[in-house]
Amino acid sequence: MTTRQLWFRLLRYVRPYWKVFALSIVTLVLIAATEPLFPALMKPLLDEGFTQKNRDFIFWAPVLMVALFLVRGILTFSNSYLSSWVSNKVITDLRVSMFEHLIHLPSAFFDNRSSGVLVSKVAYDVNNVTGAATQVLTVVVRDTLTIAGLLGWLFWLDWKLTLISIVIAPPIMLVVRYSSRRLRKVSRETQRSMGMITHVIEEACTSQKVVKIFQGEDYEAERFRRANEVQRGFAMRATVAAAAVVPLVQMLTAISVSVVIAVALGGGEGATSTAGGFMSFLTAMLMLLAPIKRLSEANSTLQRGLAAAESVFELLDEPAEPDGGELRLERAAGRIEFSQVVFTYAGVARPALSGFDLDVPAGRSVALVGRSGSGKSTLVSLLTRFYEVEQGEIRLDGLPLAQIRLPDLRRQFALVSQDVRLFNDSVAANVAYSRPDADRSRIEAALRAAHAWEFVEQMPEGLDTLIGENGVKLSGGQRQRIAIARAFFKDAPILILDEATSALDTESERQVQIALEELMRGRTTLVIAHRLTTIENCDHIVVMEQGRVVEAGAHAELLQRQGAYARLHRSHREPPHGTPAA
Secondary structure, eight states: OOHHHHHHHHHHHHGGGHHHHHHHHHHHHHHHHHTTHHHHHHHHIIIIIIISOOHHHHHHHHHHHHHHHHHHHHHHHHHHHHHHHHHHHHHHHHHHHHHHHHTTSOHHHHHTSOHHHHHHIIIIIHHHHHIIIIIHHHHHHHHHHHHHHHHHHHHHHOHHHHHHHGGGHHHHHHHHHHHHHHHHHHHHHHHHHHHHHHHHHHHHHHTHHHHHHTTOHHHHHHHHHHHHHHHHHHHHHHHHHHHTHHHHHHHHHHHHHHHHHHHHHTOOOGGGGSHHHHHHHHHHHHHHHHHHHHHHHHHHHHHHHHHHHHHHHHHHTSOOOOOOOOBOOSSOOOOEEEEEEEEOOTTOSSOSEEEEEEEEOTTOEEEEEOSTTSSHHHHHHHHTTSSOOSEEEEEETTEEGGGBOHHHHHTTEEEEESSOOOOSSBHHHHHTTTOTTOOHHHHHHHHHHTTOHHHHTTSTTGGGOBOOGGGTTSOHHHHHHHHHHHHHHHOOSEEEEESTTTTOOHHHHHHHHHHHHHHHTTSEEEEEOSSGGGSTTSSEEEEEETTEEEEEEOHHHHHHHTSHHHHHHHHHHSOOTTOOOO
């Protein structure tokens, strides 16, 4: 995307606030209009005040000076407030747009991205965008008009000297052009390195127990130091590229001023021939230094902003999760059919599923067993359309999944997995997730059904107790039961249990198993389990190997066959080598 395209795309986010932004531009125009008034006062101040001793002018000159700076102060404050208001609105809108888009991206996107880098994009990169969207435009409008006004006054005073002074313009443009290219490149790398810093912090915080138990504090500290050194290196390169512009521009301007002084003192005619005229000309020239300096500094802000805009729009341009379904589905009966399904994860040679076939009648419970990597969890991901099948078809109640609206499809499922995910919120908010207006009696009923009410009612604030990030204040078994209560609360027609009781002790598992059997009644249930004792009562057991069904039937039937299931069953029952049986 070119600089022009990036910039105009950014301005689309300014458009909703164009009235406020236009008002800030008006204040800039007025500020720029008052700029030449100060050097204009210098000529009569010296000629009329000091030379002619004009008493009227001596009286009014200080009043005009104070009035001038009072007006400029009010205008400057107004502009700062208005432009900041627009900038913060743009930051807010961009962050909201990025987050809303982020949560609608497909699962495959998150498989290949670090969460720390994504956090950096939303939290850090977007801050630099407004530099290009509003701040640079503010500087360019104000200082361009200021320079135009001062140059107009200089031409009026002495056009020959003015032409001499503007000879520096081409060298300044070359300096700024070179620094622009360098700054854009370095700014991109700075943002990437900031993403790595965020990534290291995020991993160290979320894995702090692993870090401590394996004594990885020094290792993590060294990782963080290295990431910071990389970021510091890029930041210093950006500083050098930006800082070199200002002194070069000032030096070129100083040379121009020196030449003008030499020519003027060598003898001249017109408005600059008097002391007041020359002082007015010199003051206006010196006043040009500040806007020229700001314009040269604005280039570094612009390049950082455009580099950040590239990062922001890269995320916003990622294709959202596809949803071409048009069929509405209120509540499914629950029949699930897999027909010759093939699926391969990106970057993996061997398919996770290869010609997979399975027919699950409505209201039946089916257990999926097999060694790790046999494709059990992949089935769940395809069924809920976290991923799309490559070949074959999956149908729900005879309808192809791809034809069902994605929100309607996912409303049919409740999931309890071994990887329990809870939010840093209250117990009630976690059970009735995304339903802030939920009936508290229903929440309590779900907790009772999951055998979680006995510990929740003993908490300091009951249902309103905050459980910490990912339920850190709860034990593993308690976290699992909160997740099960969430499934009870949703009351979906299809239940997916992925090692749902893996974190429970024997007594808790027995209680929850009773509750799950009640929950499973009348619902289509897919159970993924390594502990085969938890699935013996399922209607149907499917044994998977390398993405295919190798055996299927009821528990007793499969044991009699002495096949794959019987071997798995024996391996789970036999004690480890060297350990006496109980």
